[in-house]
Amino acid sequence: MTTSTRGAAKTPAVLVLEDGRIFRGRAYGAVGETFGEAVFSTGMTGYQETLTDPSYHRQVVVMTAPHVGNTGVNDEDMESKRIWVSGYVVRDPARVPSSWRSRRTLDAELDAQGVVGISGIDTRALTRHLRERGAMRVGIFSGGAVQDDAALLARVQEAPQMKGANLSAEVATTEPYVVPAIGEKKFTVAAVDLGIKGMTPHRMAERGIEVHVLPATATVEDVYAVNPDGVFFSNGPGDPATADHPVSVMRGVLERGTPLFGICFGNQILGRALGFGTFKLKYGHRGINQPVQDRTTGKVEVTAHNHGFAVDAPLDQVSETPFGRAEVSHVCLNDNVVEGLQLLDRPAFSVQYHPEAAAGPHDAAYLFDRFVSLMEGQRA
Numbered sequence: 415m416t417t418s419t420r421g422a423a424k425t426p427a428v429l430v431l432e433d434g435r436i437f438r439g440r441a442y443g444a445v446g447e448t449f450g451e452a453v454f455s456t457g458m459t460g461y462q463e464t465l466t467d468p469s470y471h472r473q474v475v476v477m478t479a480p481h482v483g484n485t486g487v488n489d490e491d492m493e494s495k496r497i498w499v500s501g502y503v504v505r506d507p508a509r510v511p512s513s514w515r516s517r518r519t520l521d522a523e524l525d526a527q528g529v530v531g532i533s534g535i536d537t538r539a540l541t542r543h544l545r546e547r548g549a550m551r552v553g554i555f556s557g558g559a560v561q562d563d564a565a566l567l568a569r570v571q572e573a574p575q576m577k578g579a580n581l582s583a584e585v586a587t588t589e590p591y592v593v594p595a596i597g598e599k600k601f602t603v604a605a606v607d608l609g610i611k612g613m614t615p616h617r618m619a620e621r622g623i624e625v626h627v628l629p630a631t632a633t634v635e636d637v638y639a640v641n642p643d644g645v646f647f648s649n650g651p652g653d654p655a656t657a658d659h660p661v662s663v664m665r666g667v668l669e670r671g672t673p674l675f676g677i678c679f680g681n682q683i684l685g686r687a688l689g690f691g692t693f694k695l696k697y698g699h700r701g702i703n704q705p706v707q708d709r710t711t712g713k714v715e716v717t718a719h720n721h722g723f724a725v726d727a728p729l730d731q732v733s734e735t736p737f738g739r740a741e742v743s744h745v746c747l748n749d750n751v752v753e754g755l756q757l758l759d760r761p762a763f764s765v766q767y768h769p770e771a772a773a774g775p776h777d778a779a780y781l782f783d784r785f786v787s788l789m790e791g792q793r794a
């Protein structure tokens with residue numbers, strides 16, 4: 415067991431929001447400065463999966479759970495090769511992690527990966543502020559980076575916005591790779607990596623799918639070069655309004671009628687491919703206990719979310735699209751945000767949330783089975 419002394423470090427740190435609100439605390443993780451979009455996550459477990467989810471690229475994540483780091487950092491729960499959040503905000507860091515899998519403290523891991531954080535601030539007040547005013551740019555400064563407040567605020571206001579950000583290429587693989595099927599191979603899927611989480615191909619592999627993960631820049635020809643039974647579009651960071659290339663590749667897949675499944679960014683891309691708009695939510699959905707109704711069965715599931723944008727599609731009518739009829743298949747019961755789309759005349763569907771559930775409840779695992787059924791149906 416390792417004991418962190420960094421979590422109790424006396425190095426002063428300051429968090430500056432773009433609207434001028436300031437919180438003062440202590441350095442957590444690396445000492446220095448960082449910028450990003452301030453968002454909050456309500457997950458009470460699964461911080462390691464959150465930190466390593468590429469969809470959090472350029473975001474400073476505020477944890478609403480007051481005590482973070484209790485189970486340390488292990489070598490199994492990473493969703494990608496590195497931490498992607500640009501900053502991390504916690505109220506009360508665990509000083510002594512306790513888990514049979516723990517290898518390091520969270521504080522030491524953040525430091526080793528150069529991720530600047532802040533601890534000891536009122537995360538409840540910060541979350542309420544973001545909920546009232548909306549997600550906004552933020553900077554965290556510690557050690558020698560602390561200057562007078564006005565100078566720091568000016569720098570935060572110069573940082574890039576999340577709206578209009580095109581980020582998939584910054585996080586996705588540059589080389590294709592294959593995740594082999596577990597057990598007997600039944601299907602081949604081409605998965606376009608826009609910031610994919612490791613658990614997603616694993617959930618497919620568990621169902622006998624060999625997954626060919628392709629770079630975000632993959633063309634329709636690259637997709638069909640692997641001779642896929644189905645095509646998948648992943649989660650990913652940034653504004654879906656900028657994702658013109660994946661939208662055009664998806665249209666090519668829809669034209670051919672290959673079974674198609676999308677998660678999160680993939681849902682927003684399906685929305686755009688069908689002709690719907692996307693928009694930025696005031697503060698987004700991030701956590702592991704969001705209620706979603708599957709309108710095709712009426713069942714309510716508890717689900718993992720991480721999205722700041724959403725699809726603008728009519729909830730209570732079937733829409734005519736260039737690829738036939740489409741409808742909203744899933745909706746968030748907290749705020750009626752579109753959480754899923756399905757085509758009625760072609761084998762294609764997507765969800766805005768995270769059925770791979772890393773972290774989160776497994777209620778939505780059936781969606782991977784639905785994808786398998788579409789591929790079976792195409793073969794029959």
Ligand SMILES: NC(=O)CC[C@H](N)C(=O)O
Nearest residue numbers: 469649650678679722723
């Ligand atoms: N997890 C995701 O794929 C997020 C999609 C998109 N970047 C959003 O914030 O809405």
